[in-house]
Amino acid sequence: MSMVKQHSGQAGKSPGALDGLKVLDLTQHISGPYCTKLLADYGADVIKIEKPEVGDIARQMGPFPGNHPHREKSGLFLYLNTNKRGMALNLKIEKGRQLLLHLARWADVVVESFKPGTMERLGLGYSSLEKANKKLVVVSISNFGQSGPYRDSLASEIIEHGMGGSLRATGMPDREPTKYGAHVALQQAGSIAAAAVMTALFARERRGRGEHVDVSIFETQAGSQDRRTTMTLAAQHTGYVFPRRPMQFALATGTFPCADGYIHLSGSAARFPYTVKLIGREELLQHPTFGPMSNRSDPRIVEEFNQTILLPWLMQHTMQEVWHMAQAVGLACGPMYTPKDVMNDKTFRARGVWATVEHPEAGTVVMPGRPFILHRTPWSLRRPAPTLGQHNKEVLTDALRYSSEEVARFRRLGVI
Amino acid sequence: MPPATFALPLRNVRVVELTTVWAGPFTSSLLADWGAEVIRVESTRNLLGGRGPVLAPNAAMVNSLRAGGEFYFAYPNWEAGERPWNRCVVFQVHGKDKRSVTLELTEPEGMSAFEDLLLTCDMLVVNLAPDSLDALGLTYERLRRVKPDLIMVRIAAFGHTGKAKQARGLGAEAEAHAGFTALRGHSEVDLLFKDNVAFADAAGSMSAALGAISALVQRAQDGKGQLIDISLSDAVVSLLAPALLDAAMNNRAQTPLGNAHSAMAPHGCYPCKGDDRWLFIAVRNDGDWRNLCEAIGHPAWTRAQALQSAFGRLRNRQTIDEHLADWTRSHDAHALMSLLQGCGVPAGVLMNERDVVESPHIAERGFFLPLRHRETGSHLYPGTFWKSTPPVTRIVRAPCELGEDNDWVYKNLLGALESTYAGLLRRKLVGTTPQS
Structure with missing residues (x-):
């Protein structure tokens, strides 16, 4: 069975596991981009859509080389968007939404992380996308999911992390609970969303059609398979809710x-x-x-x-x-x-954990490479994160077969 | 018309697991959540840690939880029962939708049964210490000769190449090695007081499950299997990238920020009325700040000119935190969450284990699955990480008892003769009770 259309990789290079998979990426910030990064890094052709002029909010987040904020130099953005092509597309105007529906016909997968209800308001809800492409896998990532009483609640990482129950295990009992470092909870949600994409694609072969997957970051925390789920079940077994307590020292x-x-x-x-x-x-x-x-x-x-x-x-x-x-x-x-x-560390170096990215604006950036080793179909770095709107023309002419004149007109109209 | 429901995505995929706590059994439990048939290979001579820390816990151990001990001994109703290995929480949490077969890999009959079992499956998930696995001869190089299209997921704290490929470690060691431990908590002061959170196991098992499906996708195209090398510490490094990039770009070693944020203030955890009740508040921008001031009734301190910009709020975060804590302290956390959310301020309550299970939001979305186990009764088990439309049909099996599926595996799957199987049982090479 053919999962995705194969095309020959570069000469001498092993194929990526997801070569030929086409992903339309409507996400921003951290969870969604990390999901599509994982797909891109293992071979998928990911087209990242950003808001013209402004771009993904992660572009405004550090670290920056020399601590100088710059739209094209955010370390966070450069890491989360490797191997993607970038397109700036205005979804506020009709023509922009039409182009997006064209891309949805081209794609195998759409991943979005807008507030619940936004896609529907844009006329791009699952029913519209499904109508355009029955085999499309659509993944929505949101703070609390697409349903339930908290659906429209506001959140940031610390809130979902804390509501998900893990923070009781951290910090000292006489002080307030504390979160983990960096944005690990949001990235964790992204890797879960990537698994959702993969299982839906695997199932698509048998079912002959796609599906809509609803990932709630809150649930990725409540269900995180560290000590959280174990404690949740332990509390039910015993009826005892663990107090926060001082660290217990065991032998050595x-x-x-x-x-x-x-x-x-x-x-x-x-x-x-x-x-x-x-x-x-x-x-x-x-x-x-x-x-x-x-x-x-x-x-x-x-x-x-x-x-x-x-x-x-x-x-x-x-x-x-x-x-x-x-x-x-x-x-x-x-x-x-x-x-x-x-x-x-020599262990990480010997395992080849780091990747060196050459970026036209940010220069040479060293960052974590592959999260795991697939021996036969390895992780590969094919291109750095896109600059804002870098592949506008390429995508419209290659994927959607528009002429250069039409592309120029889209630019004049502010569509791209 | 689309069908009303679907079968689970990994239906028809069979996984054999040979695992101990934690990342191994959690990887296969994710695959089981997505529809794979998971067969757990166990030994009655050497029952591994995935079924609890000890075979016969004494009363002190069973009650140790109430004395401030660990939750590993959380047995239903504080009773270990006659078969603690079927009842203990560290097993129950990952054991649903799995089958259990016992065999002894150190005996020729056991190894032969294991290899026969591999022939019937698609994938092997292992997380025994690298040296133990090598000693048993369970390397990918050898097993692929048994089953050429095998997908083997091998998990270790520091991976299977590089200088530490034979090093032993649990999640906690991988977290330390990856920089995770040094970056969490209040400050370096409590570096010695960071409880084991097993986060590397969650990160590593998700990497492993993702690698496993990628390999399945690839095998569906070309018929070939492969080895997947999972290092818990690599998995954590990938999730810590922004902090590591700061070291790479600016030679800066970040230290724990506690709950502070580099760009948001206020951003933290504030005490509320009651015992160990807390509210998280995150003010992302000036709009959130104005909404917060509105919600708390514009007290004088909020009107300071310095606090009207993000920069000023970051510089004065301690003062803001003190004032906010004075306000939150006398209020109910849930009431404050509603109030603040109603005013457009991101806020959420700290949930303990009971709160999470009882959360109306989670209940409405049906994340936890009710399951009845013969030896532990009815409880809510964590379910699948996402909801699908059209929905999937799922009939969940209760966590498997030790050797529960011996008959089925030996007779139906491996086609053992009745007399051969009886011999294995008689010689205790197959069983349902630990031998030590």
Whole structure:
């Protein structure tokens, strides 16, 4: 069965998993663009539609090289829009909406992240798009989904993150709960939306038609498969809602200082033999206090071991030393990195985590590349993020077969 | 007329999982949510962590939660029961829509059954420590000789290439390595007090599931499988890109901002009436600010000239936060959320585990699925991440009991003779009860 039309990739390059897939991207900010970035990075032809003159709001968000804001230099935008073609299209005028419907006929997938109801108001709701292209997969990403009492509520990341229930697990109990760093929750929602696109495409082959997928960022948080869903079920099992509480220290488990920074260990009572091997104190397995398994969960004994035996040893070793020695004995361990450490880490470098992008305005930008390795159909960087309206003419002439004169007229009319 | 409902997208896809906590079983649980038939391979000799931290928890462990302990021991009604491995929450949360078969990979009969099982499936999901998997001989290079079009999803904290390819780690170690831990929380002061949130497992399992479908899409075109290498720490790096780009572009090592935002103020978490009740407020622009002032009745402090611009509000965020907290403290969080939303200010309540399940919004959208399990009773389980139109038909199986599908797998799927199967049972190479 043919999922998407194949076209030959560049000579000598492996095909991307999604080569030939055509995506019309009406999203802005973070979640939607991250969704379509994932599709573009694995081979899809993504056409990003932006508002003329203004563009995606992410263009106004940092980091910027040298901290100088510039529409074409936002690190966030450059990261979230790799491998896409860009078109500035005015959806406020009739001709713009007509062109969009043309593109919807060209596309396999439309992803949008407007406020619920906006697409319908523009005459581009699912029923219109479906009429234009029965096989179209339409994915809508919004704060609270396309239905329900909160549908029209306003939000930003911290609100969805906190309402989704995770923030109770962070921060200290005597202070307010805190969010995670960067925009991880919004990007997480984007990767979930990308999975929605892929499953809908997979199903399309069998069904012979597309569907409308409704992704609520709030639900991506409430259902996030970290400790949140587990705690949700645990609270139902026991009828007990966990209070926020001080961090519990287990045996050789948690973050500890070492000679040049901090290190994270998961030693635990059961894995104590690995811990003592790491610190060269295997005789402690026979120790009257630390030897018996039942003692190793006693908070006072945990504290005694962590403070008087483990910590002095850690303080004599660097982060890298501890990590390498832990690898040798099979103990779960990881260095506590700052963003700079991450950029310099040899493991990430050896795995080829970074991509170098040459951008006409922003210059050379180093950024995270592929989130996972598909060995046969790898991630590839084919083009940097588009400048605003960069591919107006290319898209209209190639994808929609308009003449250069017509394109010039669209420009005069303010359509593009 | 379009059909009223569809079958699930991954119907006809069969997945075998060989996993331990967390990212592995969560990857296959996502695939199960999307319609794949997931068969969980387990060992009665060495029951892995996916069915709870211990086989026979004592009373102290079962009650440890109330003493400030971890939630792993949250058994229904505070009773571990006769088969805790079927009841424990860390299993229940990912076990729905899966089948369970037991076999012993260290025995020739077990390995042979495993390979036969692979032949009937499309995909293998594994997250055992890289060295353990290699020791069992379960490498992609070998398994593709068994099944040439196999899609194998291999998950590890630091991936399967590079300097740390044999390193062990859980989500927490991957989060530390990727810079996630250092960037969350109030400030460096509490670096030592960051509880394990297992976020890398959520990020890694979504990467893994996405990679898995991409490989299925590709295989549908050319008939070939492939190896998918998932590193939890790579997955987190991708989600932290803006902070890492700041290091790359400006050589700046960001530190935790707490709830502050680089461009919005006020932006934070404010105390409300009641125990551990909080409201989040995010003022995105001048319009939101004017709406907020209106909502709280224009008290004198809001009229300061400095606060009328985003720049001024960012410079004075602490003062604003103190005033706002004084106002929110005496109000009910839900009432404030309604008030502020009504005035056009983004605001939302902090939800605890009960609030999330009972949220009228989530209930109306039907995110949680009611399920009845023979050993734990009826509860609401997290459902699919999105809603489809036309809708899909879904009949959900309760989380599988250990070895529940042994008969079906050995007899129907693998076509074992009655006498062979009886021999495996007699020799305890197949069973429904842990042996240690």
